[in-house]
Amino acid sequence: MNAIVATLLALVPPGGHVVTTTDCYSEARAFIRERLSKMGIRSTFVDLNNTEKLKAVLDQDDVTVFYTDSLTNPHLKCIDIKLVAELCHRNGTLMCIDSTLASPINQKPLTLDADIVVHSATKYIAGHHDVIAGCISGSEALIKTIRAWHQDLGGAISPDAAYMIIRGLKTMALRVETQNRTSLRMARLLENHPKIEDVYYPGLKSSPWHHVAKSQMTGFGGVVSFEVASDLHGAMRFIDALEIPFIATSLGGCESLVQQPDAVVHDANFNLITCVGFCFHQGSE
Ligand SMILES: *Cc1c(COP(=O)(O)O)cnc(C)c1O
Ligand SMILES: *[C@@H]1O[C@H](CO)[C@@H](O)[C@H](O)[C@H]1NC(C)=O
Ligand SMILES: *[C@@H]1O[C@H](CO)[C@@H](O)[C@H](O)[C@H]1NC(C)=O
Ligand SMILES: CC(=O)N[C@H]1CO[C@H](CO)[C@@H](O)[C@@H]1O
Secondary structure (H helix, E strand, C coil): CCCCCCCCHHHCCCEEEEEEEECCHHHHHHHHHHHHHHCCCCEEEEEEHHHHHHHHHHCCCCCEEEEEEEECCCCCCCCCCHHHHHHHHCCCCCCEEEEECHHHHHHHHHHCCCEEEEEECCCCCCCCCCCEEEEEEECCCHHHHHHHHHHHHCCCCCHHHHHHHHHHHHHHHHHHHHHHHHHHHHHHHHHHHCEEEECCCCCCCCCCCHHHHHHHCCCCCCEEEEEEEECHHHHHHHHHHCCCCCCCCCCCCCEEEEECCHHCCCCCCCCCCCCCCCCCCCCCC
């Protein structure tokens, strides 16, 4: 969050305009809507599905930053990064992608013309659910601007956390490759199960996002979201009956985790379940 906040504060002046998407990390959305607005910064939320609206908004020529997750948390939608970067750049808008759910192994937005890439290093980069950190990448000029704000905000990483990340990075490629594979298997298994209503995973051919995801990602990551054919309590029973995943909120580590986002956030599908990891349980379907 510190990486996200420092980036937005550094790049968007008072009177600026941030465009973001409706299915985006909820804390980042809340920061844009509730805090940036107090500084006279306007925000517009566009459904990623609505390319026409996105195009119209970006064509207004007053957008400072376009900010979104790709893949999004929790519905795993994605954006055509190269296409939208072009729309941004022709009107002087900076494109910032939170690429956390893709991981740096599966997606490299800077090579697709994004200006700034944010990762929660808490997830795939550190990879062991034992550290909280974030990182940003981009041109030297942009990073220099953001760095000044980062220091003011006091978000300096501790040496201990930095060490854990350096250590975790050494196995990131191996972890992500395994998670790509086991998650795709899990998504297919769920897709064919009669008691599962919907599965959201861009690696599935049936996903409306498959085509775009495939064109810009080498793998689809370790998070699978799905809806059980039941209600809130049915989904709770489902989760409580699971033997392998821990009930916890994070992703990208070595344990399989499961969460029910809407058991705590009351604005969408109560039967939505997000499952992450599937790392070391390949034989145990
Ligand atoms: C977890 C997450 C964050 C926030 O990361 P922290 O390291 O917990 O601050 C931001 N964006 C996305 C997409 C995330 O999944
Ligand atoms: C944004 O850029 C496009 C392409 O250059 C141009 O057609 C459009 O008029 C621009 N919008 C504004 C408001 O200048
Ligand atoms: C967009 O939404 C419509 C209606 O909800 C749906 O039919 C379509 O498949 C969606 N497209 C994508 C890319 O998700
Ligand atoms: C970069 C990477 O590891 N990609 C892998 C992701 O998973 C798929 C299988 O689902 C592999 O084919 C990719 O090589």
